[in-house]
Amino acid sequence: MERLSSSAPMPAHLRGSVMALGNFDGFHAGHQAVVGRAIARARAEGRPAIVATFDPHPMRLFRPEAPSFRLTTLDQREALFARAGADAMLVFDFTPELAALDPAGYVAMLTDQLGVSAVVTGEDFTFGKGRSGSVASFARLGLPAQAVAPVTDGEGVISSSRIRDALRAGDCATATRLLTRPFTIQGMVQHGDKLGRTIGFPTANVDMGPYLRPAYGIYAVRARLDDGRMLDGAANLGIRPSFDPPKELLEPHFFDFAESLYDQRIEVQLIHYLRPEAKYDGLDPLIAQIAQDCADARQILAGTPRLA
Numbered sequence: 001m002e003r004l005s006s007s008a009p010m011p012a013h014l015r016g017s018v019m020a021l022g023n024f025d026g027f028h029a030g031h032q033a034v035v036g037r038a039i040a041r042a043r044a045e046g047r048p049a050i051v052a053t054f055d056p057h058p059m060r061l062f063r064p065e066a067p068s069f070r071l072t073t074l075d076q077r078e079a080l081f082a083r084a085g086a087d088a089m090l091v092f093d094f095t096p097e098l099a100a101l102d103p104a105g106y107v108a109m110l111t112d113q114l115g116v117s118a119v120v121t122g123e124d125f126t127f128g129k130g131r132s133g134s135v136a137s138f139a140r141l142g143l144p145a146q147a148v149a150p151v152t153d154g155e156g157v158i159s160s161s162r163i164r165d166a167l168r169a170g171d172c173a174t175a176t177r178l179l180t181r182p183f184t185i186q187g188m189v190q191h192g193d194k195l196g197r198t199i200g201f202p203t204a205n206v207d208m209g210p211y212l213r214p215a216y217g218i219y220a221v222r223a224r225l226d227d228g229r230m231l232d233g234a235a236n237l238g239i240r241p242s243f244d245p246p247k248e249l250l251e252p253h254f255f256d257f258a259e260s261l262y263d264q265r266i267e268v269q270l271i272h273y274l275r276p277e278a279k280y281d282g283l284d285p286l287i288a289q290i291a292q293d294c295a296d297a298r299q300i301l302a303g304t305p306r307l308a
Helices: 029-045 058-062 074-084 103-113 135-140 160-168 172-179 283-302
Strands: 002-005 018-020 049-055 088-093 118-122 145-148 184-190 217-224 230-238 249-254 265-275
Touching: 018 029, 029 049, 029 074, 029 118, 029 145, 049 074, 074 088, 074 184, 103 135, 135 145, 160 172, 172 265, 217 249, 217 283, 230 265, 230 283, 265 283
Parallel strands: 002 088, 018 049, 018 118, 049 088, 118 145
Antiparallel strands: 184 265, 217 230, 217 265, 230 249
């Protein structure tokens, strides 16, 4: 699996590709259908399969004031695309210049600069200045294109917007079902104020970065370490109202684990929302509540299969 940039020449062995074209931030079930179709076509034609994505997200150019909304990082997308069977991930640098291309210029970039032989995308994909290009535009401009119908469930089209709404509501089960995996926050473990260890519940502090902010509160979580080990735990996601000053963090406490994780990258899966954040008068009620949260999380995780 190779990571490519739109600002660099396309390697010769990857020219002539079938490209899955979209943003694929969540890489949910609908995105997986598009990428799967592109990979199948590439294999049938003996061509490389490339999955394209955009960074920054186009919304950052058009609505820079928008709150954080990302469901994955580039590193996570690269791993997901590789697992799906792609040969490379192409990262389009979404600049004002790219946004200003008309459909003909956009297609010329794909065919001439990047050597793309065909694209596969969702039926509602638009491109070019003012979103003036559609899937039908590709064929008119000489680039074979295949549109994949939306994937639906009993409640409608599976979309990143539905996943974000579910996470903001603390509905981890729905988010997991639509993503086909738990929503996962990847980050480096930071040094913090170490209050958790003084009360018997040490935590691994992770900054939320560009991720969507799910409902603040306490979660049952699972984490994958860099060495592949999986840990169960309970986490506070929010601003820690019992401590001053407030500071937004994801703070997982892992059960039966005493190793240092400082400066290591971990991936924390949100499995189940237990309760909202609360403020406590003193350490004793706080400690009692954390102990109860951990007991509840253990029980929930014991009955929840592990997903990738």
